[in-house]
Amino acid sequence: LAIAAAFSISAIGQANDVELTGRPYIDMNYGPYLSASIEAAPGNIAYKGIAIRLDDGPGGISKGSEFVVFETDTLRMAAAWSGDGFIDWRSIVYDGSHGTHPKLVGERLFTNPVAPGWARPGTDQFEDPRLRGLDNKPYGPLPRDWGQWRGLFLHNDRVILYYKIGGVRVFESPSLTKLLSGQKVVIRNINIAKRDTDLVLQVAHVAGSEPKLRTVDHQQIAVYDNKLTVGVVGGTEGTKLEPTAEGHLRLRIPRGEPVTLKLFSSRIKEGFMGMFGSMMIQNSKPENLVALVQSDRERRWPESMKTKPRRMGKPGAFVTEVITAPDKNPYRSWMRLGGFDFFEGGDRAAVCTWMGDVWLVDGINSKPQEFTWTRIATGMFQPLGLKIVEGKIFVTCRDQITQLVDTNDDGETDYYRAFNHDAQVTEHFHEFAMGLQTDAHGNFYYTKAARHAKTALVPQHGTLLRVSPDGKTTEIIASGFRAPNGVCVNPDGTFYVSDQEGHWTPKNEINLIEKGKFYGNLMGYHRGLTEADITSPMVWMHNDFDRSPAEQLWVNSDKWGGLGSQLINLSYGTGYVYVVMEEKV
Template identity: 45%
Template sequence: MIRNFWVLFCVLAISPLGHGQTPPASAELAVDHVKLIKSLDAAAMKRGEALYSSMCVVCHGTPERPGTLPSSRAFWKEPFKNGGDLHGIYRTLTHGLGLMPPWPMLTPVQRYEVAHYLREQMVKPTNPAAYTVVTEDYLAKLPKPQGVFVETAAMKEFKQGPKYLRMDFGPALMWTLEAAPGNIAYKGIAVRLDEGAGGVTKGRAWMLYDHDTMRVAAAWAGEAFVDWRGIAFDGSHGTHTKIVGATAFVNPDQPGWSHPAKGGYADERILGLDQKPYGPLPRPWMRYEGLSHHGQRVVLHFSIGTTKLLESPGCEVRDGKLVFTRTLEVGPGDTPLEMRIAPQAQRVTSDGGQLAVVGDFQVLRLPARKESQRITVRIESAVKAPAGLKPLTPPSELGALTRGAPPQWAVGLPATNGPKMIGDGIEADTLDFPAAATNPWRTQWRLGGLDFFADGRRMAVCTWMGDVWLVDGFDTGQVTWRRIAAGLNQPLGLKIVDDVIHVTCRDQLVVLRDLNGDGETDFYECFNSDHQVTEHFHEFAMGLQTDAAGDFYYAKSARHAKPPLVPQHGTLLRVKKDGSRTEIVANGFRAANGVCVNDDGSFYVTDQEGHWTPKNRINLVRQGGFYGNMWSYGAPKDSGDGAMQQPIVWLTNGFDRSPGELVRLTPKSWAPLQDKLIDISYGMGRMNLILQDESDSAQGASVAMPMGDFPTGVMRGRFHPATGDLYTCGMAVWASNKIQEGGLYRVRRVASPLHLPIAWRTAPGSITVTFSEPLEKVSAEDLSHFTLKVWGLQRSEKYGSAHLNERPLTITQAKIAADTRSITLTIPELAPAQGLELKCTLTSSDGQTFTRIIHATIHRLAQPSSPPLPR
């Protein structure tokens, strides 16, 4: 269930229970357990099956099909950790257990229905030892109800259904969509063609483009937009989204325009290892340049050869049937052009150019032109127009729609600060999202990136569901949120360069252009579309940073549990400053959640446990390196550990089950942590300090920052340009201990002790740890205040690794240095270890007792000889 807490995040409201808490004690006390258990019948089992299928099956699986997360319990053959009886399973769903958080949005009835289905359909037939019979004696021992049960806000919100069904995505949605079996628009742009509120998904007629080829992949109509399958919608793994309804026509996954110099449609895209074409057509042939919003009208910008074109789709109703339109403005050009319209069987008309049949398709031929030409092509269909459908007003001039538009989302929504978190030497504030009641677009607040404008007054944030919001008022404390862009394809990185917003999306790097100064995006400029996209759910494009030369960097995930198909699978990528090309920096990654750029040309990149990745990794990355995942493209033939670059540290699940982006604490306000690295942990909702070994910078340690956890997974960080405060954001979807949909936080150093390890050094037979403040000598030299254990890992094709040969090591001496901040531990048996945990409970010189847990990796034990640490 951990990896697929999906519907939970689709529907969980920003409410007290949205902060990862269990239901209120008063609500639980009022539950009549006996009554609910006695009411369980075949209908309840059916409802429990539906909940299990939508929320649990992806990770836990079924007896017929294992789940995708091997560490998730296989109920049909394994014992339960918290009791396999009905009330035991209910308690686990209510309060959580270990890495599994609670499910506060499920009513008690729903929790028992899931338990009922699980026990009767999976446990009883195949795992009878874990099955307990419900008897009157069992029921008599259950808690008795006290008071009247009242549903919480989270439970009421859950009953409204998934948030993605209610969200307004804007007039177009860029997404990977299947147009027909085996025919996928990998970089799809779905455009609504009829008037009405609610955005593209609430329409009833659409046209789907693919900007890899600038083909129209399909046109369709109906009461439903898509089937809502896919990782960002229903949370399913191994699926992708398909259009539904009545399809008017479909074009194959081939170029939409003939080659401007050679003629013909012979595809020149790269071939994946499955021999299918991926990525964009070569730039001399075609280049997608972006799209404009103007009210509900969408205009696409692209070039064929040297000819600039604009296109806007639409529809008409004729004799009760839909006619789909493509309105084009074709710029001057010395080269004739040819556009594939639809299969030959479609009836097509045009008010310009020449229609012809080439092969199995209707095409439009355009001779060379000295002046721009406006043409409307009409494609008739047998699709019945949905009742009440009102087509968009036909455009009189496309160019006029591309120079700035009236704002669609002009309202600034107020928000307040939420709970404060106070730690040792660190405080954090919650920046709440606008109240759901004030947000007409029903945004899902899964934040994927953030950055400040130069004035420090404004910040931009992106959401995984395709929005970009402007957060204004950091100078006054009266913060407002304004939506400025929508419909992007799973953006998971954002960088502001020269006060211009750049966004990492699954299909492209996008620059948001406000052409008329009203604060809203008019033109979604395609800065770079070299992305090689397949339909696989796991190939996220994450993070966005720049180096001193102005080049951009992001990480592209590999496929989950499958070999690679395209060269970008499992890589760190560099996009040149002008957007002209993309280069592979390094490979061997599985799910690298962002990137940190160092001054010396190296990088820090994290990675996630999985196949060929026995535990989570903190990597120091250099050009050309391979970092372990044999299912990334370009992996060496040798699968041995010696063929890969080792991580600085392996992080075990209990310490950090899913590291996010690394950030260097550059502001002076963060002393004594200035210039050190922190891991912003998606999996644990916290921040960890990374300590590179002062004897060997290729290895190191990690320790949690002295503060509590955030209620959501966090993964990105930016510093306020004036205050130096760190702002961090993130979300929780799967593989996180947290359940709140998303969050935005301000973290700052305050004038109190940290009580934190800030330096780490290994040597033959010893470890030296330096703390941020002086320590009390007696406590620091008391061996009972330390425990140390080590373990190994097995890297293989299997998912993750158990701790191998985990064992304690004896510390024979603890000696505090003259600075009273450094402790050297003598450990005669110390040897290289993939995993090491040092737990210490110490007292500072001012009398404060604290416990710190350090996780580390030791590749070598040698005298200091490594180069200076990268920064």
């Protein structure tokens, strides 16, 4: 039964009179942005989408009415739209549905097709060079000499996108303004560093409608048949809008010194063109996004929550103590905990949630015990792995490994750095990226699930992946998994990976991994492999014993008594901890 209510607290971003629905995935305050695979239009999915709220108001992006979605593989502004629904919330992470992905809800202002958001540097070519999946669709990021996603910055509720085109630094931040009539206008504020060649930006596309160029109040604009109107101010001499007969609108930016420019988009009726031109003049002052990133800002999540420990079961050789999460919190964050790790000393941990958060937990060793939970990051794409390296927090998300950076030492993440963005993402609901571990050389490891009951499309489906210590390269270590639940890195350079039953995985299993081996899911991405190529698991497990094994761990503490130096299996399905009695013969 859905319920509606009003919620009022004093925290920043949580102002009064937020309408609640009783559905936690809609009522949660995600902050000003949310990462997901979002369908912008039929046949047009932003696989690594960053949806951004543009209008002011409390409650975060889910309570907004004006939005854009930027796609980080192609570096394109995939869509702008308005409406009270934001998205349809169809996804396993939201409403629990299978075989779905979210679609935008409302009226589209503009879209851009699945293709590079910028022409190949030094050319006018937009032909997509990316990996073609087995369905012949392009997946994964652009070549780095073409474009490279670097991450995003937050300044209060402003989102600043950071990427490079041909090695040239670009900062971009969407915003919103209004005409005197109240008509809303989407602004793309763009700062571009010095460049040695022309750059061409994809601005909008309307199939079958070539935009017409006009001048209003000495400002250049382009107008489509559906009244979509785009104007530009700023840039250097020669910056101009360029229409094509196929319905594309592009912006040419000549080579030269650093520039700032603004693109304005709205649906304008003929009698309001003068008002649109006046608005462009009034908003023509360039915005220095680098200075914005470096300026003072307020904390978004200033309130911490305290919880008490809870013990489970009867006293025995081992005591199970729960570090209780703040399920009731002022941000309405749905506390579905995923990966975690401890800082040096063990009194502080960092915990990610499937819904996109990272929280710090302090006081783990306090006496009497009391835990303090502080929210430090939001909006990420289903994070399910976390690792702390030399005090730095790295998070495994479906779209990338993200490094959380606090640029002003106020305790919150201001820069979501794309440490590694090589992930090949499709819209499939079961394509989880799980775990994050490191080896003695500083390499990172995580697993990526296949497509459940469907054949894999990209090489990374159903694999164990290794990322270099600098984040610049990704390598497939082993393949043939269905739904692997993280990775255990062994001292001898091998690995343990569990997998979940279904299809070509007849029962739950724990696999001892060797590089280059194939572990059984013939619905994975492969060519010519048969049952004869399958590497058998170390152990099969019946559902009655463990219906869903998670990650394996080596006990490297002397506080576990006789279990010291043993391999244990953590069960997602039962909540039990098992000893794995391995023996090499």
